[in-house]
Amino acid sequence: MPDDLEAELKAYLKGEKLDRSTGVRKSDDPNDESKRYQAISRVRSRIREELPEDIAVLSEHHPELFNEFRKTACDNE
Numbered sequence: 001m002p003d004d005l006e007a008e009l010k011a012y013l014k015g016e017k018l019d020r021s022t023g024v025r026k027s028d029d030p031n032d033e034s035k036r037y038q039a040i041s042r043v044r045s046r047i048r049e050e051l052p053e054d055i056a057v058l059s060e061h062h063p064e065l066f067n068e069f070r071k072t073a074c075d076n077e
Contacts, residue, residue, distance in 0.1 A: 058066035 055066070055069070058069060
């Protein structure tokens with residue numbers, strides 16, 4: 001996940017508003033809610049489309065990394 005998308009998602013999940021280009025917290029903007037939904041939609045798409053393939057590659061080619069991923073993802077529920 002690119003750093004800017006990750007920062008944007010973390011900020012929105014925490015209820016903060018960041019300027020996407022600078023990462024600086026910004027004031028209320030009527031478009032923020034739309035941007036929030038767009039960020040969430042992009043992350044959902046990556047989870048559905050890219051994560052399964054990444055997991056399969058890790059499982060097959062890098063079992064130790066796969067086990068680390070699984071432990072982190074599953075133990076933090």
